[in-house]
Structure formats: structure tokens, C-alpha cells
Amino acid sequence: MRYNLSHLLLPILGAILFVACEDDIYDIPGGNIPRGGLPVVEIVTHEHETIDRDFLRNTQLTITDSQGGQDYSGICMIKGRGNTTWESYPKKPYQITFESNIGLLSYPPGETWVLLANYKDQTLMRNDLAMFLSSKMGHIDYTPRGCFVNFILNGQYRGIYQIVEHLEVDKQRIDVGEDGFLLEIDGKAHYDDVTFRINHINQPISIKYPEVMENDADYNYVKDFLLKAEEALFSDHFTDENTGYRHYIDMDSFVEWYLVNEISKNNDAAFYTSCFMHLKRNGKLQMGPIWDYDWAFGGYKKDKQGRTVANIPENFYIKYVEWYQRLFEDPLFVEKVKSRFNDYYSNRQQIYDHIDENYRLLVNYVVYDNMIWERVCDRDNSEEKVKAAYLKRTNNLKEWIEKRMQWMKANIDEL
Helix, strand or coil, X not given: CCCCCCCCCCCCCCCCCCEECCCCCEEEEHHHCCCECECEEEEECHHHCCCCCCCEEEEEEEEECCCCCEEEEEEEEEEECCCHHHHCXXXXXXXXXXXXXXXXXXXXXXXXXXXXXXCCCCCCCHHHHHHHHHHHHCCCCCCCCEEEEEEEECCEEEEEEEEEECCCECCCCECCCCCCEEEEECCCCCCCCCEEEEXXXXXXXXXXXXXXXXXXXXXXXXXXXXXXXXHHHCCCCCCCCCCCHHXXXXXXXXXXXXXXXXXXCCHHHCCCCCEEEEECCCCCEEECCCCCCCCCCCCCCCCCCCCCCCCCCCCCCHHHCHHHHHHCCCHHHHHHHHHHHHHHHHCCHHHHHHHHHHHHHHHHHHHHHHHHHCCCCCCCCCHHHXXXXXXXXXXXXXXXXXXXXXXXXXXXXXX
């Protein structure tokens, strides 16, 4: 299997003007960033107010497409988003919301969009790569759409971001009908989230849509459904077509979601947080959409106990989740996993080609991003050294995936 680990360095950028901030983050005037190649998202808050966790209204949003043409200009609301990503890291993610559905950069209209910072990911690619697996190689019914952009906030360049559709119930996004449900297994649920628990999932399940109150009709419907699904899954007759789990659970979606998360060895996907499920009333429970992969594909490093189990390319990870352990006792589920994984494996060159495309798209702008956030290497390094360091990061990502694929091929074949 061919996977290219080399690139020609692209032409040298012009000189970059910057000054040091008091917090040791460099400011680069937005006008110094070359236009073209990446779309540009420009935000100007009212009187240059600082963005926090509450919405700022009367915010001007201007988007320029990759060819330099104006894609959108108008008023929006903006706020900070995320848990750890907002509270712990200097490069902040944001949520943009409109009063009505707005289409951006040729994507279907929606009320809410997200600017992902990808601060922990030195390649900036992992979220995009998971979305590629889900949308181009997988059979998950909906994957958030988005692209890389240059982000300018109140006249200052803030780096490479990723504009992505927010997880929103809508016919163009998560289509659960007028009375369906969007759920999240969420170990980071807040005290004011409406949640419930079931026996074989350790974390609370948050009802993201619709708005419900504890013990109202919708709350009881979805809680009772998951309790019945789990009871059937762990029953003695769990493979029976009429009385077992297949009556409640869409097997294909569980297979696809499993493979995207097992291939990427996504730490949070071990039914901890950002594990989304959706349900049409009188339908079957489906896994997805996928979300939050900046620590996946070997990017997790160490947990608080110093363990690196989510980082090494060997060993199963999601398979040990209690629900999935039980699913793997069903021979039909195992056969579907084998069949679908072989498709991912046989076409894995598409993954490496996609990484190469992203490298060529981002490498010049990584020089600017690194001057602000110093995530690839020391910000004072030459342009050539920054590009070489970024090439090494992307090659390491490909090497990790190839090792992961080879390990999974050998071990899934033995199931």
C-alpha cells in the first residue's frame, strides 16, 4: 500500500509584521494575511467587546471565499463555546448564531455554526479527518460539514480555524422529524442539563433536543426507550429479531460509528462524552453524528494517571465499552464490522491522500498560526523550519494511522 510521506516545500511567504502582546501572544494584523487559498472569517464585535460565554449581539460577520469573493456579510451573535477547550487553552473556539437560517460557504442554511480552534491538535487536521471518514468512507446518515478558514477577530489574525455546522436538529442536518430526539452520552454534563441514567452506560445521557423537563412526556418516552433497548441488549434472547436489541437499535449505524471511533482510537468515544445518538419517534436508535476528534488518531498523549492507552496504535479501545462488548457477542454484528472494516482498510490510501491535500492547503498559513500559538515549534524559528516541523507532524499522523490499520486488520480478522 502506497502512502506518500514527502512533499515539496511551497514558496516562501513575504515578511510578517507582528508585535508582542502582554500575555506573550503575538498579534498579527489581519491585513497582513494573504487572501486566497483559504476562506477568511472576519468578526468585529460591537465596540470591540471581548467575547465570553454569553452571546454578544450586533456582531459583524464577513466571510470571503477561497477565491477572494465575498460570501457573506451581515449581523450575527457570537459567544465562546466548549468545556476544556474554552477554559484551559488560549486559542478559543466560538459559536456563531443567526436570527434565521443562513447558508455559509455553499453549505445548507442553518442557524448556528461553530469555529473550532483545534488547539490541542498540532496538525489541525484530526477533526476534519474524522469527518472525512464519516462522510466519504462511512455510511453514517449525517456528518457535520465544514472547512478550514483563516480567522480575523477585531482586526487581528487569530490563526487557522475550522468552520463547521453546529449539531442542530433540522432536515438539512440531524433529521429526526418534528418529534424526535438528539441525545449525548456526556460525562461533562452541567447541573442544569436534563439528563437520565441507565444501567450499562456509566455517564449521564443528556437530552439535547427537544427542550424537555424531567418526567414530562418526551423525557419519559426517550428514557423508557433506552431502558427497553438496553434490557433487550443484555437479555438472554438479545439476538432475536423481534424481542432482542435489533428491534430497538439500528445495527448499521452502530457499526459505522464504532469503526470511525475505533480506527481513530478516540478517547472520548469510550462512552464518556461527545457520544451522540438520535432517535425518530417510533424508529430505531442510531449512533451519531460524530463530534470532537482533536485528541484522536494518536493525539491524546497521557491522561491524569499518565496512561497512554488511547495514544498507542495497538489494542482495541471502543470495543471494551459495555454496550459494544455485548454487541460483539452477536455473530451478525461481528460480520458487519469485518465487512465494513475491510472496505476502510482497502481504501485507506484515500485517508493519506486527504491528509496530503490538507497539508498543501494549510502549510503556508501554519507559519502565521505558529507565530501566535507556537503549536508546531518555537515561534522564532525560520519559515522553513516551521514548515519542516509541520510536515513531520502530518507524516507522523499518517504513520500512526497505517500502524493502527495494520493492527486492526490482523485482529479484526481473528474475531
